Amino acid sequence: MGQYELQQLNDQTNQGGQALHSNQVDQRIEDIQAEQYALRLADVSFRRQSRRIVEHVNLHVKPGEHWIVFGPNGIGKSTIIAMMATRAHPSSGVVEILGNRLGKVNVFSYRHRIGLSSAELSRAFPPFEDPLDAVVTALTATTGRWRDHYSSEEYDRARMLMQRFGIGYLAGKTMGRLSEGERTRVLICRALMPDPDLVILDEPTTGLDLGGRELVVRALSGLGREHSSRAVIVVTHRLEEIPQGFDHIALMGRLDTHLEEELEEPRHSAFGVDPAPGSILYTGDLNHGLTDTHISQLFGMPMHVFNHDGRWQAFAR
Numbered sequence: 001m002g003q004y005e006l007q008q009l010n011d012q013t014n015q016g017g018q019a020l021h022s023n024q025v026d027q028r029i030e031d032i033q034a035e036q037y038a039l040r041l042a043d044v045s046f047r048r049q050s051r052r053i054v055e056h057v058n059l060h061v062k063p064g065e066h067w068i069v070f071g072p073n074g075i076g077k078s079t080i081i082a083m084m085a086t087r088a089h090p091s092s093g094v095v096e097i098l099g100n101r102l103g104k105v106n107v108f109s110y111r112h113r114i115g116l117s118s119a120e121l122s123r124a125f126p127p128f129e130d131p132l133d134a135v136v137t138a139l140t141a142t143t144g145r146w147r148d149h150y151s152s153e154e155y156d157r158a159r160m161l162m163q164r165f166g167i168g169y170l171a172g173k174t175m176g177r178l179s180e181g182e183r184t185r186v187l188i189c190r191a192l193m194p195d196p197d198l199v200i201l202d203e204p205t206t207g208l209d210l211g212g213r214e215l216v217v218r219a220l221s222g223l224g225r226e227h228s229s230r231a232v233i234v235v236t237h238r239l240e241e242i243p244q245g246f247d248h249i250a251l252m253g254r255l256d257t258h259l260e261e262e263l264e265e266p267r268h269s270a271f272g273v274d275p276a277p278g279s280i281l282y283t284g285d286l287n288h289g290l291t292d293t294h295i296s297q298l299f300g301m302p303m304h305v306f307n308h309d310g311r312w313q314a315f316a317r
C-alpha cells in the first residue's frame with residue numbers, strides 16, 4: 001500500500017504534479033515511508049554527561065515482526081528502548097514510532113498504541129495500587145487510578161491476562177508488597193492490555209524463578225506465533241529467555257568490536273577508560289545472528305552457542 005502510494009506521488013511530481021508543492025510532496029513521501037515501519041531508528045545517538053552511550057544505531061521493524069534485542073550489560077539496550085517507547089529523545093538521529101517522528105508529533109496522541117514493560121515503569125506505581133488497576137490503567141496510559149472508570153469487560157480482559165501469566169491471585173493486593181517476579185508479570189499484562197500495535201518488553205523475565213521464567217517464556221512464544229500486524233520487541237541479555245517464534249534479532253555490542261573475527265582468548269578492557277559507545281552491530285535472521293563468533297565477540301570471551309528444540313543457550317569455551 002505504502003509503496004504504491006509512494007510510486008503515485010513520485011509519478012505525480014514527475015508529471016508536473018497537481019496542486020502539491022514539492023516540500024509537501026517531500027513531507028508526504030517521508031510520512032508514507034514512516035508508515036511502512038512499526039519502528040525506525042536512523043543513525044541514532046544518545047549522549048549524557050559528555051559520555052557517548054549509544055551511536056550510529058539503525059533498526060527497521062515492520063508491522064507483524066517479532067524481534068529480540070540482545071546484548072551484554074550496560075551496552076545501551078534500555079537506553080534505546082526508552083527512545084522506542086517515547087520516554088527519551090535521541091541526541092541526534094531519527095526515531096519513528098508507528099509512523100510518528102519523535103519530537104515532531106505529540107507523544108500522547110500515540111503512546112497508548114505502545115505496550116511497554118520495563119524496570120523504570122515498574123517504579124511509577126503508587127505502592128497502594130491494586131495490581132488489577134495497574135493492568136487496566138494501561139488503557140489510558142496512566143499509572144495510579146484516580147477518577148477514571150473502566151467497564152466490566154475491560155476488567156475481565158485484565159483478569160484474563162493475569163490468569164494467563166499465573167498471577168490471577170494478585171487482584172485485590174497492593175503493588176508495594178509484590179515480589180520482583182510478580183511485579184514483572186503485572187507489567188507484562190499491562191503492556192498487552194490495550195491490544196497495542198507495538199509491544200516492547202525490556203527483560204520480561206527479570207527476577208523470575210525457573211518456573212516463573214518458563215511460564216512467561218511460553219506465554220511470549222504464543223505472542224511470537226501470533227499472525228497479526230502487531231510488532232513485538234523483547235530485550236534480553238540471556239539466550240535461554242528468547243521465546244520461540246521470534247525470528248529477527250538485533251545484536252548490540254561496542255562500536256570497536258569486530259563481529260566477524262574469531263576470538264581465541266578472553267578480551268580485557270582497559271581500567272579507568274570509558275568503553276566505546278554501544279550500537280546495533282547486526283540485524284536480521286535470528287539463526288544467522290546467534291553464532292559462536294558473534295556471541296564470543298559481544299561478550300569478549302570465547303563461547304559455544306547451542307539450540308535445542310528452538311531454545312537457545314551459550315557457555316564459555
Ligand SMILES: Nc1ncnc2c1ncn2[C@@H]1O[C@H](COP(=O)(O)OP(=O)(O)OP(=O)(O)O)[C@@H](O)[C@H]1O
Nearest residue numbers: 048049051053072073074075076077078079080237
Ligand atoms: N542518564 C544517564 N546518564 C549517564 N549515564 C547513563 C544514563 N543512562 C544510562 N547511562 C549509562 O549508559 C550505559 C547503558 O545503560 P543501559 O541501562 O541502557 O544499558 P543496558 O544494556 O540496558 O544494561 P543492562 O543489561 O545492565 O540493563 C550504562 O553504562 C549506564 O551507566
